[in-house]
Amino acid sequence: MITKTETAVSLSNIAKHYGSVAALHDFSLDIASGELVALLGPSGCGKTTVLRILGGLDLEHDGNIVVAGTDITGMPSDKRNMGMVFQAYSLFPNMTVEENVEYGLRVRKVSVAERRKRSAELLEMVHLGHRGKSLPHQLSGGQQQRVALARALAISPKVLLLDEPLSALDAQVRVQIREEIRRIQLETGTTTLFVTHDQEEAMAVADRVGVMNLGQLEQIDSPATLYNNPKSPFAASFVGITNKIPAEIVGSGKVKILNQVVSVSEYAGKMENGAKVVALVRPENFEMVSEDQSGSTTGRVVTKSFLGPMTKLGVELGIPSLVSVNLTSSDARKISIGDSLSLVVSSESVMVDRV
Amino acid sequence: MTIHLENAINRTATRKGGSAVRTLKGFAPLLPFTMVFSFFFVWPIFQIFKNSITGADGKYGLGAYRLLFTKAYLHAFQGSLRLSFFSAITAGLIGALIAFYVHRSSSSMRSIISMASGVLANAGGVPLAFMFIAAFGAQGGIILLLKKIGIDLYGHGFTIFSFSGLVIVYSFFQIPLMILVFTPALDGVRKEWNEASESLGATKTQYLRWVLIPVLFPAYLASTLLLFSSAFSAFATARALIGGNVSLVPLVIGSLIDGNIAVGAEANLGDALAVGMVVISAIVMVFYGLSLRWARKR
Ligand SMILES: Nc1ncnc2c1ncn2[C@@H]1O[C@H](COP(=O)(O)OP(=O)(O)O)[C@@H](O)[C@H]1O
Ligand SMILES: [Mg+2]
Numbered sequence: 001m002i003t004k005t006e007t008a009v010s011l012s013n014i015a016k017h018y019g020s021v022a023a024l025h026d027f028s029l030d031i032a033s034g035e036l037v038a039l040l041g042p043s044g045c046g047k048t049t050v051l052r053i054l055g056g057l058d059l060e061h062d063g064n065i066v067v068a069g070t071d072i073t074g075m076p077s078d079k080r081n082m083g084m085v086f087q088a089y090s091l092f093p094n095m096t097v098e099e100n101v102e103y104g105l106r107v108r109k110v111s112v113a114e115r116r117k118r119s120a121e122l123l124e125m126v127h128l129g130h131r132g133k134s135l136p137h138q139l140s141g142g143q144q145q146r147v148a149l150a151r152a153l154a155i156s157p158k159v160l161l162l163d164e165p166l167s168a169l170d171a172q173v174r175v176q177i178r179e180e181i182r183r184i185q186l187e188t189g190t191t192t193l194f195v196t197h198d199q200e201e202a203m204a205v206a207d208r209v210g211v212m213n214l215g216q217l218e219q220i221d222s223p224a225t226l227y228n229n230p231k232s233p234f235a236a237s238f239v240g241i242t243n244k245i246p247a248e249i250v251g252s253g254k255v256k257i258l259n260q261v262v263s264v265s266e267y268a269g270k271m272e273n274g275a276k277v278v279a280l281v282r283p284e285n286f287e288m289v290s291e292d293q294s295g296s297t298t299g300r301v302v303t304k305s306f307l308g309p310m311t312k313l314g315v316e317l318g319i320p321s322l323v324s325v326n327l328t329s330s331d332a333r334k335i336s337i338g339d340s341l342s343l344v345v346s347s348e349s350v351m352v353d354r355v
Numbered sequence: 356m357t358i359h360l361e362n363a364i365n366r367t368a369t370r371k372g373g374s375a376v377r378t379l380k381g382f383a384p385l386l387p388f389t390m391v392f393s394f395f396f397v398w399p400i401f402q403i404f405k406n407s408i409t410g411a412d413g414k415y416g417l418g419a420y421r422l423l424f425t426k427a428y429l430h431a432f433q434g435s436l437r438l439s440f441f442s443a444i445t446a447g448l449i450g451a452l453i454a455f456y457v458h459r460s461s462s463s464m465r466s467i468i469s470m471a472s473g474v475l476a477n478a479g480g481v482p483l484a485f486m487f488i489a490a491f492g493a494q495g496g497i498i499l500l501l502k503k504i505g506i507d508l509y510g511h512g513f514t515i516f517s518f519s520g521l522v523i524v525y526s527f528f529q530i531p532l533m534i535l536v537f538t539p540a541l542d543g544v545r546k547e548w549n550e551a552s553e554s555l556g557a558t559k560t561q562y563l564r565w566v567l568i569p570v571l572f573p574a575y576l577a578s579t580l581l582l583f584s585s586a587f588s589a590f591a592t593a594r595a596l597i598g599g600n601v602s603l604v605p606l607v608i609g610s611l612i613d614g615n616i617a618v619g620a621e622a623n624l625g626d627a628l629a630v631g632m633v634v635i636s637a638i639v640m641v642f643y644g645l646s647l648r649w650a651r652k653r
Contacts, residue, residue, distance in 0.1 A: 104555035
């Protein structure tokens, strides 16, 4: 296990404007040596902008970049020694797979023999040892991305930058390759910034996940902390809390959701008695109970989809939107669409947001 | 013709596809095209070929072809090939550079230039020749203007009624044609290549030498071959501009048709010359097809 103490990358107060549009605003981020940080956020929130600024492809910005103790602000991309992997189609189409991988070494005037040896090792690492002589168009999308990864790693980069490297692939390959990326990243100990809009992906690969919103970092924490303790409703909505249930503050630190009173874990507004709020409740934080249990709410099951160990139900609970409820498939087996179902919120506290 | 070939190059830019057309089912919609193609293209060529080997007496013979290999007519072929070669190289280079510039400019600029190219690429012929005479002739506006500021082109032996004059005139439809057919190939260039190259430490020159030029070369070659064949078959512009000053195959055929009464083998010499042109064009098209295939692999 690599100890992640030393700071490898430090972005301070980065700002970027396109005309009057602020793509990034006061963005600061430290990445420890050997760490993999994922930036997670909706399209247009500035993820790519951060990556390009760190990679030196965009030099017009405010703020400072320090890598391994050296201020590299303003240094052009070709001097930064950072490997980049793009969404798709970034391999040089006129070169074979091994020539692609060797590109950075050729630039560095490494001898042909040594280049071949290094590219063979790297291709072996991404399980493409036998495809060195192929042309990029002869490979599948997933294979192409693995070559792109090998090419970026060939220069032993100070930092590896990945911009949604899996978004052009189909679901199954996506999972497989993200695991490979993580394995190789740990093996090589490469400090990595991984950009994605896919929550599951970010959680699966990263040491820490940074949630971005409108050009700012909302929260950066380990996947577990982020999941269990999202600090803002926006972060919460990005880590799987989908139900927004109208609720009302009742006394300090308490909220009434449907027929039930629960503690409030997080609320940015004032705890005024009677204040109208929305409670954020995860689908898995409901429990099926008998109809006469106090605090329970009864509704009608409208949708049901089987997801293997879990079954997702859509329940009509007398509020405008359907409430999404996850039950274990064994519990859900006897429930059919049209049945009535009584539920309570099972978590001790919930996050609350202003309406 | 231009549009058809332009589409062919367009397909290379999309880099996939093409294989579907090869299936048998894909040919059914091509039936009307095949009929028109046969009627206006295959059949006339066949007729010309038949005439070229049919003497005035109705007997088959290769007399006309024997004439083809005499000095005067070889000279015409040489002139045509030379003119096509130089105008394709010149216009290809200039057109590619303009296309490159267009590719990087704003979208409104792009649509203006591609529209202008579309018009100019088809603006050959007599009007173009007269436009040129008005501008670049001995008494042409631009020539007189240059004279006023002390540059006397004609004094230095320049004339548009010459080989180099023709190269310049041809450029006027060849350059726009190049822009039209080469722009799609440029559009296929991904900015990720440049950025990946840069992040791997390469200079701009290394990127050009190792990536951009090799990637674009096949499409560039295909486009240039297209210019070659367009120049090779151009007739009206050359005819209006230089008449008989420069010996070119289409002009020779024209003068034969115009009715210098010919006898014996010369009666079907025009047909033989035309077959010669068809053969050369076919060879060029084979190379064109090969470079397109090469480009498609990019
Ligand atoms: N070249 C550009 N010109 C103008 N605006 C841009 C440009 N690139 C990005 N933007 C804007 O900056 C913001 C952030 O973009 P980006 O970093 O690409 O977002 P993400 O990668 O998170 O989807 C967006 O609002 C986008 O529209
Ligand atoms: Mg992006």
